Amino acid sequence: MSTLNAAITGCGVIGRTHAVALREFPEVRIVALIDAIPAAAEALADFIEQQGGERPALYTTQAEAFAAEDIHLVALATPSGLHIQQSLEVLAAGKHVVIEKPLDVDLSRAQEIEAAAKEAAGKGIVASVISQHRFDQSSVAVSRAIAAGRFGKLTSAIASVAWWRSQGYYDSGDWRGTWAMDGGGALMNQGVHTVDLLLWFMGRPVEIFAHTARLAHERIEVEDTAVATVTFENGGLAVLHATTAAYPGLTVRVQLMGSEGSAVVDNDRLQYFHSRDTGGASADMGLQGGGNQTEEELAKYPEEDYKAADPTVYPAGHVRQYRDILAAIAGGKQPGVTVSDAVNALAAVRSVYVSATLGQPVLFEDVLAGKYNDLEVHTGSTPAESA
Numbered sequence: 001m002s003t004l005n006a007a008i009t010g011c012g013v014i015g016r017t018h019a020v021a022l023r024e025f026p027e028v029r030i031v032a033l034i035d036a037i038p039a040a041a042e043a044l045a046d047f048i049e050q051q052g053g054e055r056p057a058l059y060t061t062q063a064e065a066f067a068a069e070d071i072h073l074v075a076l077a078t079p080s081g082l083h084i085q086q087s088l089e090v091l092a093a094g095k096h097v098v099i100e101k102p103l104d105v106d107l108s109r110a111q112e113i114e115a116a117a118k119e120a121a122g123k124g125i126v127a128s129v130i131s132q133h134r135f136d137q138s139s140v141a142v143s144r145a146i147a148a149g150r151f152g153k154l155t156s157a158i159a160s161v162a163w164w165r166s167q168g169y170y171d172s173g174d175w176r177g178t179w180a181m182d183g184g185g186a187l188m189n190q191g192v193h194t195v196d197l198l199l200w201f202m203g204r205p206v207e208i209f210a211h212t213a214r215l216a217h218e219r220i221e222v223e224d225t226a227v228a229t230v231t232f233e234n235g236g237l238a239v240l241h242a243t244t245a246a247y248p249g250l251t252v253r254v255q256l257m258g259s260e261g262s263a264v265v266d267n268d269r270l271q272y273f274h275s276r277d278t279g280g281a282s283a284d285m286g287l288q289g290g291g292n293q294t295e296e297e298l299a300k301y302p303e304e305d306y307k308a309a310d311p312t313v314y315p316a317g318h319v320r321q322y323r324d325i326l327a328a329i330a331g332g333k334q335p336g337v338t339v340s341d342a343v344n345a346l347a348a349v350r351s352v353y354v355s356a357t358l359g360q361p362v363l364f365e366d367v368l369a370g371k372y373n374d375l376e377v378h379t380g381s382t383p384a385e386s387a
């Protein structure tokens, strides 16, 4: 097994998650930490040492690190508004890149990174974007059931992220809650995972009609509450909801309904699953919430396969996605989450903001094609305005 030298750019909250996740793989060596603030890189290096790891070299820019070290893979965990620029640097240097979600805040550069990722793929270079919940046991079970047609025609979905983030959270980094670096609020930062799952399950969106508002926070430019309706190419309809103003924080829930079966994933756990194909009871007026086949279904996806090797490792989702990414690198194939997948999720989020700003429905393909790239988006109301 050859060693894969990794660097982490951005040594804040999620940079640490990447360090912990990467240390699960004996073939990976973290050789460099890059952060514009040297103290942040120092702190992560200390942490890695405390965990029994080798202290990586520290840099303030990717250019310096690339010049000094032999790096094969870069994990990008910087503020969202830097992701495309920094991943283009990584790909131009011929290295694999793992980009934290969201892909970026700026859809106008999406085509550029998509083209760079495709060109890199031709040379065996892997580019993937973190969407760790696609690798949860429950998401895999639902996705395979959809692929096998076990829910029949997917008729509707409800996707809700009902979280709480305090004012202190938004005040903790000057990039948080800004259009330029966070790219949006509850939907972009907290909800993009769920948007990605919704698109993965339901397919390509057609039309989006949304409202957004800032209701329980100050000193942020973006929304803390967003609701939208979404139509899909398969004819299915969905309701999308994301908020950081739901004290004390409820669950993330995806409810998927079809003509032959339905599933509910709540806080990453499969809470309900039913497919008519299992030959159980049927009724003209439905089973009234009964017929939960979750246990039988999950038994097909043994939990051990979805855990980190070390049970104390907390970012198991990142570990699962890294398994996929490292397999793609080793096998010269596409990763489970491609840059194009992330472009679609970003375009769906942007569609919500464009629709809420214009007060009318928008076509996903128009947003994707850049029709509204020059539109300055904004949120509906502020606490002061709504008081």
Ligand SMILES: NC(=O)c1ccc[n+]([C@@H]2O[C@H](COP(=O)([O-])OP(=O)(O)OC[C@H]3O[C@@H](n4cnc5c(N)ncnc54)[C@H](O)[C@@H]3O)[C@@H](O)[C@H]2O)c1
Binding pocket: 009, 010, 011, 012, 013, 014, 015, 034, 035, 036, 037, 040, 060, 061, 077, 078, 079, 080, 081, 082, 100, 101, 102, 130, 132, 173, 189
């Ligand atoms: N996958 C997930 O579940 C998840 C969870 C949290 C955050 N994220 C994403 O991770 C990214 C970072 O979020 P965070 O909460 O770790 O933020 P953070 O503010 O804690 O960390 C960002 C780090 O990037 C550094 N940085 C800023 N500009 C830089 C530059 N030009 N070059 C190098 N380093 C630079 C900062 O100094 C800071 O240490 C965001 O895109 C966020 O959306 C993903």
